[in-house]
Amino acid sequence: MQKKGKIITDISVMIAGMAGDGVLFTGNVLAKILKRQGWEISTYRDFPSNIRGEPTNYTIRASLEKIYGRGDDIDVFMAFDCDAIFKHAKSMAEGGILLCDGEDIVAPSPSKSKATTYHRFPLRKLALGSFGKEIFKNMIALGALFYILDLDFHIIEQIISEAFLKRKGKEVVRKNIQAIHLGCEQAKELISPEERHSLTRREDYNRLLLSGDEAIAFGALAAGCRFFAAYPICPATEIWQWLAVYLPRFNGLVVQTEDEIAALNMALGASYAGARAMTSTSGPGASLMMEGFSLAGMAEIPIVVAHVQRVGPSTGMPTKTEQSDLNQWIYGSHGDFPRIVLSPGTVEECFEFTIKAFNLAEKYQCPVILLTEQDYGHNFRSANKFDLSKVKIERGKLLSQEKLISINDFKRYKFTPDGVSPRALPGMKNGLHMVESNEHNERGYRNEDPENRIRMMQKRMKKLRSASKDLISPKIWGKKDGEIGIIGVGSTFGPIQEAITLLEKNGIRAKYLQMRTLWPFPSKKVEEFIETCKETFVVENNFSGQLSMLLKSQVRMSFDARNILKYSSQAFRPQEISEQIQKAL
Amino acid sequence: MQKKGKIITDISVMIAGMAGDGVLFTGNVLAKILKRQGWEISTYRDFPSNIRGEPTNYTIRASLEKIYGRGDDIDVFMAFDCDAIFKHAKSMAEGGILLCDGEDIVAPSPSKSKATTYHRFPLRKLALGSFGKEIFKNMIALGALFYILDLDFHIIEQIISEAFLKRKGKEVVRKNIQAIHLGCEQAKELISPEERHSLTRREDYNRLLLSGDEAIAFGALAAGCRFFAAYPICPATEIWQWLAVYLPRFNGLVVQTEDEIAALNMALGASYAGARAMTSTSGPGASLMMEGFSLAGMAEIPIVVAHVQRVGPSTGMPTKTEQSDLNQWIYGSHGDFPRIVLSPGTVEECFEFTIKAFNLAEKYQCPVILLTEQDYGHNFRSANKFDLSKVKIERGKLLSQEKLISINDFKRYKFTPDGVSPRALPGMKNGLHMVESNEHNERGYRNEDPENRIRMMQKRMKKLRSASKDLISPKIWGKKDGEIGIIGVGSTFGPIQEAITLLEKNGIRAKYLQMRTLWPFPSKKVEEFIETCKETFVVENNFSGQLSMLLKSQVRMSFDARNILKYSSQAFRPQEISEQIQKAL
């Protein structure tokens, strides 16, 4: 918890239980309430890749300042059973409060936890006693949090109505509200006013609360994506499930294919025919897409692939977060071909980069990968409304029928100075050509002449150079004059920013280079950054330091990065970064 | 052509025609004749990925010294039609001789070719006239070469018998010999004695003439491979086609699967059950194997994958050579997991490394990749007999039933100092365990605890460190005190060696580091080499300099490699390397 004077400015509330307990729903409602009370939100779900019977927890962090990830400790802990207590006791903040529905609650010794108060809170008993149904324990828990956090009842009522009125009717709304009141009253009896963590209210300004997956889906819709083919996989499925609802309303189509191979190939067919097309996946599915990836590069077909990373290798931990698939897209598949890999760090960037991805794919006629992570793919963040007036659709060298007709001797794979060739769509007059997975000539027909081969390779790869000036540059944050440099990508955005603040408190001035395009690699900008640092740290959510190896291979200087790595399946907390840097200096 | 005094010591004979003309057969016979005459052989096939109707050529290079690749020019050229002449005229050596079956033969101007003599040689007409069948043109051509090269008739007779006697009978042998005589006599009439290129004869010492694919197949058989599953693909199919004949005779099994995904997964099942198992493929198939690759890493299953590289991306040029799939195996697939990538440079090493690969796979319980290329995968090289007494089978920590029974509390994925755990096979008593593609505990059962995750990742990745001392080191060739360093892998072995000789003639002393293990990367040895070079060149048969990027990311120093790249679909010639180095200095 952070305070400014007496006013709480940053708080984390954890709800824990077993998968199937309703932790997710309760957490989502709380997050929405706090967002509407004007707080910045970042949620964090730690749930098993199992349907039931294993522990799960959900942390809602709220702050008066903009935040992009989890905090360091937990202020309010609502546990549906006691197992979670000892696991998370060490993360409790000073002055924290813990409520647990379990017979055997024992307060851990102060050496194990900094929390102040522990209360047994009989959620199930209350639910069964008053409503005859265990499921009401969630709303009773929410009621207790309502008391502790001093929430706005009007907003709660509103959100409960939104959740239940249409789908389940008035009576259900009434009962849920009643359960909230019950929880609130019970909490009042148990918890002294000093133990409360009252939160202020601010204007919400109609901000959004959404996940990275949703931001990508919405971005795709705005960018004119009209064909989406995919196969279910955690944690990417939410992208197409969102589009499955909206694309058909925009003359688009979503197809559930038999596997990821079909998904990518079908999307390539659609793109070739002229639709803005996309697929989404995660590690195992991406491995299956490698062959189609290479085809997109060879045949110069625009395509966007959103990849939401989870823990690998193999099936790994499907619902947990990691950054271990960078190499897969930068270096994966056979042969050399042009590819663009973008990696947003926030939900806002998920939206922006998605639009950019579609434009880049068509302008440079190559595959564009949007690389995100479970951490901000599945979890919610508050964000200002997206500025739709800024959305531009750029289709590159796609020819209109009129233009094409006027071309004498059309060549789909014409050698051009920038490597990008004019593009005709099937059905167009005067545009006949082949799309070949084999090496081919300027018309697309199979050709094995070594001279042609050399020129075609140069043509295709030249596009990367042409694209370079059009890409999203790395961005520098923090103390621009700091001597300590931190480099990261994706989800480390939030914790690195906060680590910089923590470091400053310890007199260390650090700056942070956020990589936003991973390929083609922005060598110059990165070299410039490294040159100004006395020490450079690379922070990564993986074992082998994939970003660090990439950096090393792409900058001129001998680059002695210090790696700060985490591969426990959990996202970084700010202190984990700041403390490691302090120790290393 | 090279000579020592009047004696020819190195010669290249090219046979060219259309696919389907019999170029391949004629070339193979000539290669075998020359091998049996005691010459060192290296063949080079340039054939289309089409069955018929496109130009193809076959070069047999013979030398009195050991050679490992193609030479710089052609001394004797036998063309089944005239198209090939102008394409290859510029490669003709001084004093070269050219025979062509075509009406419109024209000698190119001396500025275009250094060859001395051009003859029209009516192969088809002679074949039809004397035998009524066009197919005899091949033997007639061979007869002409018999005259020009002054071959040993006894050996020819022997080889023709071996080729036809069993399969086709005496009469066919007789007719073929007759055609050879006819060709020889016709050539005698046409070609003056001065134009001949008479070759000496030496003892053959029972040497071998085989392709890299065959050497790998034979190595696998010797190494105890007993299960092989694969799907057809050029240029790797020869490995399993050879094994398809021999494995069943050694109690083994070869299965043709429905696709590459099944091939790798079936081999993984077989290996898990206890068989030494393998698959083979090339680029597109390898992309499909990426998911199973990650599984092998996660589940710690020994497996050997032979990958014979062809030209990418996508379907590319299936019958041509390239080195553009290094990244695919070093960095490909999702998540971080241990993998070993070996790359032989000669057919001898194909045999040796294959044996090593099976031992490494079992000792470190991880996937081992044998990365070769079409160049020496499909083509033939002479080699001394393999020393079978050196073949050792090391099965690592695979437990016997007796040993397993004595273990109290067996854990398949036990944490050990070297990261390698004891291994039991299904069917064994006291060895029950799970093999999990999800993250798992020491017994193999699914486990999502972050602490367990951290230890499991460390355990698996530790194996790479343990393996490091057991791997095949890079090897230094050439002038050990030279200031110019060349680094290469795979097929560049031959041309780099010869380039060093060429450079020496120009007063440049160069040495060469042959990479033989690509992953885990032998950083120390490479750093030591680089430190002793004033200039370092990296020679690669690809566009993007994959080896060079790898080097850069894996050595301490700022490493300013100069890339010599070729991506025309053809293997390097020695001069292409030496000249570029000279120019660059």
Add this chain to the structure above:
Amino acid sequence: MRKDKDYHLTDPTWCAGCGNYGIFAAFKKAAAALDLEPEQLVIVTGIGCHGRLNNYFNSYGFHALHGRALPVASGIKLSNPSLSVVGISGDGDAYSIGLGHFIHSLRRNINITYVVADNRVYALTQGQTSPTSEMGYVSVSTPYGSKELNLNGLQLALASGASFIARGFSGNPTQLSSLIEKGMKHKGFALVEVLSPCVIHNKINTYQWFRKNIYNLDDDSNYDPGDKIKAWEKLSNEKKIPMGLIYVEKRPSYEDLVFGKRAEPIVSDDLSVDVPRLEKIMEKFK
């Protein structure tokens, strides 16, 4: 009215006598009979000797990955249903590596025509056993004879909900072209398997062999291609291979179901950003 030669881009380089010539000829003829504009036709091929076809054909062409012609063809057709989309695969392409897509495409029933050039061998890769090679087939990949039951693509198609199943012979381009033509007219997924000898690699299933083992259902006026049980029986007989239109059924195509009466294809959609509409959707995230 267009002529066959309007679709002839260049002379093929298949081996003399290859069954693919028959398919090429029949397909050109069918295109001419349908008077297709070359620009309105897209041919998607798999990898194999068959896969060269669109390099010789005057139309739009897409040489896809091995086994993946159908997903690509599906993506094209769904994005622009006004195009005529024809997929061409070999027996290995369609029935081995591509089998999953084959069956899912059949149940999906997108309005494309799929020609499977069945030479019962992997030709381009030099003669390995294929799923349609008969049990016992000896080849470089099965030197001791194949031990797997050969696969019956049309029976599988029937079990997958195919709405159009036909079989032609590249030795009979007249019938074949009429089957392709019918397939292209059919509303839904049309499968045309073609018995198509590889004269180089398959010395068993030659023109003569096929001629001896086939019989023509089109000649049998009693045969009702609407009778599924009967079709199953006919296809069950491994000894006598039925040719012609084997099964046809009227059921809505995938496009009928997903697009309904929508007039404009996806590719014609105006992509300009409809800000007010998107703003309203954005509301949901509040």
Add this chain to the structure above:
Amino acid sequence: MRKDKDYHLTDPTWCAGCGNYGIFAAFKKAAAALDLEPEQLVIVTGIGCHGRLNNYFNSYGFHALHGRALPVASGIKLSNPSLSVVGISGDGDAYSIGLGHFIHSLRRNINITYVVADNRVYALTQGQTSPTSEMGYVSVSTPYGSKELNLNGLQLALASGASFIARGFSGNPTQLSSLIEKGMKHKGFALVEVLSPCVIHNKINTYQWFRKNIYNLDDDSNYDPGDKIKAWEKLSNEKKIPMGLIYVEKRPSYEDLVFGKRAEPIVSDDLSVDVPRLEKIMEKFK
């Protein structure tokens, strides 16, 4: 004689009422009836809720990749035919991403038993439409209803040369365990599809729904499971779902054909280097 509980390693964590419990119980019962040594049994699962089964079962287990249980199971069985190998997949695992392997395994006829837990939904990934979901099925992946004909796994199996086809119901573990037992005794590939409700994600195909729509062929003494045409007819009826042993045929297993009378499994082969024999083979390269 072993008991069910000898195979019970730990209590499963499926949702209360999940059909997988019925499969788990039936499988343990079948193993006990066959008196299998746990060490002689290998269970290979795919990815999905069903895929957890071998984490709870006391035997050797291999949790393979999504859709790839069969290739792994095949590799195990071929290397060591003395093991009992059972594959378990879901409807998505077997009939969607794994469909190619499914059909090729059927024609290959390796002696393994394959249990397909068909809940007509992608359960583990939270409720998407599966290939066996009925046309019109509404889910998170098809909010406007599925537009694809549902797939009939057993009909496909019949068309693929299956030698053993049965269907059980996780609501009837007694019959199910006898079907699994029969399957495991069958020499060749035995397919046991199990209708197995997902009580969380599929609100259509519930226990009640299945009870209403199934009927038992095992009760019909007139039904001959050796009659392929009859089996096809029974399986063609989408309204009445036949249960029990649907089809069985005697044909040589793949092992019979490739190993013949060979006694020792591959894994028992002595790998020590037979130098003289290899020297002789090396001669061929001269």
